[in-house]
Amino acid sequence: xxxxxxxxxxxxxxxxxxxxxxxxxxxxxxxxxxxxxxxxxxxxxxxxxxxxxxxxxxxxxxxxxxxxxxxxxxxxxxxxxxxxxxxxxxxxxxxxxxxxxxxxxxxxxxxxxxxxxxxxxxxxxxxxxxxxxxxxxxxxxxxxxxxxxxxxxxxxxxxxxxxxxxxxxxxxxxxxxxxxxxxxxxxxxxxxxxxxxxxxxxxxxxxxxxxxxxxxxxxxxxxxxxxxxxxxxxxxxxxxxxxxxxxxxxxxxxxxxxxxxxxxxxxxxxxxxxxxxxxxxxxxxxxxxxxxxxxxxxxxxxxxxxxxxxxxxxxxxxxxxxxxxxxxxxxxxxxxxxxxxxxxxxxxxxxxxxxxxxxxxxxxxxxxxxxxxxxxxxxxxxxxxxxxxxxxxxxxxxxxxxxxxxxxxxxxxxxxxxxxxxxxxxxxxxxxxxxxxxxxxxxxxxxxxxxxxxxxxxxxxxxx
Amino acid sequence: xxxxxxxxxxxxxxxxxxxxxxxxxxxxxxxxxxxxxxxxxxxxxxxxxxxxxxxxxxxxxxxxxxxxxxxxxxxxxxxxxxxxxxxxxxxxxxxxxxxxxxxxxxxxxxxxxxxxxxxxxxxxxxxxxxxxxxxxxxxxxxxxxxxxxxxxxxxxxxxxxxxxxxxxxxxxxxxxxxxxxxxxxxxxxxxxxxxxxxxxxxxxxxxxxxxxxxxxxxxxxxxxxxxxxxxxxxxxxxxxxxxxxxxxxxxxxxxxxxxxxxxxxxxxxxxxxxxxxxxxxxxxxxxxxxxxxxx
Numbered sequence: 235x236x237x238x239x240x241x242x243x244x245x246x247x248x249x250x251x252x253x254x255x256x257x258x259x260x261x262x263x264x265x266x267x268x269x270x271x272x273x274x275x276x277x278x279x280x281x282x283x284x285x286x287x288x289x290x291x292x293x294x295x296x297x298x299x300x301x302x303x304x305x306x307x308x309x310x311x312x313x314x315x316x317x318x319x320x321x322x323x324x325x326x327x328x329x330x331x332x333x334x335x336x337x338x339x340x341x342x343x344x345x346x347x348x349x350x351x352x353x354x355x356x357x358x359x360x361x362x363x364x365x366x367x368x369x370x371x372x373x374x375x376x377x378x379x380x381x382x383x384x385x386x387x388x389x390x391x392x393x394x395x396x397x398x399x400x401x402x403x404x405x406x407x408x409x410x411x412x413x414x415x416x417x418x419x420x421x422x423x424x425x426x427x428x429x430x431x432x433x434x435x436x437x438x439x440x441x442x443x444x445x446x447x448x449x450x451x452x453x454x455x456x457x458x459x460x461x462x463x464x465x466x467x468x469x470x471x472x473x474x475x476x477x478x479x480x481x482x483x484x485x486x487x488x489x490x491x492x493x494x495x496x497x498x499x500x501x502x503x504x505x506x507x508x509x510x511x512x513x514x515x516x517x518x519x520x521x522x523x524x525x526x527x528x529x530x531x532x533x534x535x536x537x538x539x540x541x542x543x544x545x546x547x548x549x550x551x552x553x554x555x556x557x558x559x560x561x562x563x564x565x566x567x568x569x570x571x572x573x574x575x576x577x578x579x580x581x582x583x584x585x586x587x588x589x590x591x592x593x594x595x596x597x598x599x600x601x602x603x604x605x606x607x608x609x610x611x612x613x614x615x616x617x618x619x620x621x622x623x624x625x626x627x628x629x630x631x632x633x634x635x636x637x638x639x640x641x642x643x644x645x646x647x648x649x650x651x652x653x654x655x656x657x658x659x660x661x662x663x664x665x666x667x668x669x670x671x672x673x674x675x676x677x678x679x680x681x682x683x684x685x686x687x688x689x690x691x692x693x694x695x696x697x698x
Numbered sequence: 699x700x701x702x703x704x705x706x707x708x709x710x711x712x713x714x715x716x717x718x719x720x721x722x723x724x725x726x727x728x729x730x731x732x733x734x735x736x737x738x739x740x741x742x743x744x745x746x747x748x749x750x751x752x753x754x755x756x757x758x759x760x761x762x763x764x765x766x767x768x769x770x771x772x773x774x775x776x777x778x779x780x781x782x783x784x785x786x787x788x789x790x791x792x793x794x795x796x797x798x799x800x801x802x803x804x805x806x807x808x809x810x811x812x813x814x815x816x817x818x819x820x821x822x823x824x825x826x827x828x829x830x831x832x833x834x835x836x837x838x839x840x841x842x843x844x845x846x847x848x849x850x851x852x853x854x855x856x857x858x859x860x861x862x863x864x865x866x867x868x869x870x871x872x873x874x875x876x877x878x879x880x881x882x883x884x885x886x887x888x889x890x891x892x893x894x895x896x897x898x899x900x901x902x903x904x905x906x907x908x909x910x911x912x913x914x915x916x917x918x919x920x921x922x923x924x925x926x927x928x929x930x931x932x933x934x935x936x937x938x939x940x941x942x943x944x945x946x947x948x949x950x951x952x953x954x955x956x957x958x959x960x961x962x963x964x965x966x967x968x969x970x971x972x973x974x975x976x977x978x979x980x981x982x983x984x985x986x987x988x989x990x991x992x993x
């Protein structure tokens with residue numbers, strides 16, 4: 235395009251891109267001036283835009299930090315689909331994911347990330363809760379892997395109220411039935427309208443139609459005996475309601491568990507039962523809990539290392555290539571601004587390896603300029619005039635730059651495709667770095683050189 | 699400057715450096731982390747110097763019936779224990795035991811990776827390395843397709859890949875000999891290293907290609923390659939300097955949790971610079987000489 239040949243148009247473009255990137259990369263900085271003349275209460279940076287009812291959003295308020303930086307809990311669960319017909323598996327996985335969501339919401343975690351995935355024949359649910367401080371509680375509640383089971387007393391164990399404590403502890407007297415959490419549609423609290431204790435809260439079990447059939451069979455066999463609700467076969471039941479005589483005859487309404495509940499204890503029991511109402515049993519494949527302090531210390535250390543590394547590169551370039559090196563340094567700083575802006579806009583979840591990858595990319599971003607300047611030096615040695623030498627430097631180094639960066643892009647593509655989590659973050663950082671560095675080290679540096687010129691007497695230490 | 703004169707010496711030197719690592723890889727294998735084998739990691743900030751607490755910490759775990767595989771120290775106060783896979787419940791018990799022994803202690807990390815995930819990561823890593831290598835050979839064969847006859851782009855590709863294997867093997871060998879732990883991030887570092895290695899070789903080979911068309915036909919192939927290597931020497935050293943400068947500062951100042959990752963990158967990048975000058979080019983020359991002599 236014609237206008238791209240105009241130096242001042244190109245300079246304007248570079249300045250505009252740099253400014254936009256700077257504003258995007260900045261954290262929110264408040265500007266408050268209050269005196270008798272002016273009254274300003276504003277801020278720059280950390281912008282947030284949302285149009286079309288939030289369909290298009292640009293959230294630049296903060297850099298998204300990964301678990302390793304923020305601290306938090308990540309749990310990978312595998313759903314055991316062996317007893318589920320293949321056609322129902324996706325639905326079962328989805329239902330299990332929703333139950334995990336409920337568990338997480340119960341913990342009151344901000345910005346949880348819950349997703350399901352299929353790896354080979356494995357059905358998985360991944361739960362991430364950044365910023366969670368109570369690791370043990372989170373792991374215990376989310377990692378609650380058991381499926382709720384309704385168990386009955388083995389034949390030969392008779393029942394009277396004074397055996398409650400014995401049966402509550404002696405787990406050997408119980409046996410499995412065909413009713414499980416998969417038969418439950420939901421659990422909620424209702425208030426007793428009829429009983430002697432008016433308005434007493436009860437826990438209502440809402441069965442599926444198939445589950446209701448199975449449960450009423452079970453209830454018929456166990457009139458006057460308890461049914462144990464177990465989350466874990468080697469732990470005491472969460473509830474041990476005794477089947478009342480009326481329940482077995484007609485099961486028109488959903489059955490309720492009555493007892494000496496107040497709203498709080500009824501609620502707690504319903505959550506426990508609901509949490510166990512998994513359509514499929516799950517097992518924990520992977521669990522990670524990172525304390526927040528570890529991440530904070532690492533960020534500070536990495537940033538410090540990055541600044542030292544960057545300064546070394548900047549000084550080296552200026553020392554090696556004089557004014558050209560200084561202009562390349564400016565391009566390198568613009569590179570950092572643009573990449574940071576992309577990080578926030580995409581957004582890229584920043585992890586420790588991601589930060590290391592970004593810092594590494596700063597070192598690599600200098601490579602294209604080094605190739606160009608070394609080529610320019612050679613062209614001058616071969617007797618070309620300054621302006622022509624720079625032009626040839628850019629033109630003839632291009633092929634090397636293109637070929638060599640293509641191989642790096644290839645590896646980052648492979649990393650992204652095969653990697654997961656932190657590895658993907660690193661690959662994305664690397665690829666983004668390569669793309670942006672091509673723009674800054676060629677377009678930006680070239681523009682800066684055409685505007686600010688080169689040394690009067692010497693160029694790159696070569697006398698003419 | 700005649701660098702290619704000593705081409706056999708460089709290759710011999712590479713062999714001397716590589717062979718111990720390869721032997722170690724065969725005998726001692728790699729010190730694989732939980733990412734591949736499955737297992738648990740517990741980290742505690744003990745609130746006091748953790749050195750000297752190795753035995754008593756191990757005893758706490760033994761008391762809970764968890765087998766400890768390795769104990770390391772991330773910082774003065776931070777102790778990390780790698781164990782067989784443990785459950786969240788066992789973690790609770792361990793945490794209570796640690797806090798009752800060290801009242802100031804805080805848990806900074808608990809991680810369990812199941813054996814099946816470990817196997818999956820191993821498979822994916824091997825596939826990724828394979829796909830990347832094949833992709834690179836194909837790419838170079840394509841990028842150098844216009845090389846003047848009788849030289850073949852295939853030889854350029856293979857030479858660059860041998861240099862790439864050289865760098866990959868060196869990193870693997872160093873990690874095997876020094877028993878440094880290899881985790882999923884190490885694979886990332888390894889792929890980055892081979893990407894960079896080829897990047898470097900391509901810059902040198904690009905110049906060889908340019909010079910093959912430009913320099914007088916009377917010049918031998920060895921001289922042309924030598925000339926090209928010397929011409930690109932400044933660039934190779936300058937680029938390596940900037941990359942190794944940032945890596946060194948990360949290695950020295952960047953904190954514990956990514957240290958092995960950065961170490962793998964640093965070793966690989968140094969090897970990558972060396973191999974683009976002293977491995978890829980000599981192999982190309984020797985191969986070409988062999989072809990010319992047998993014709």
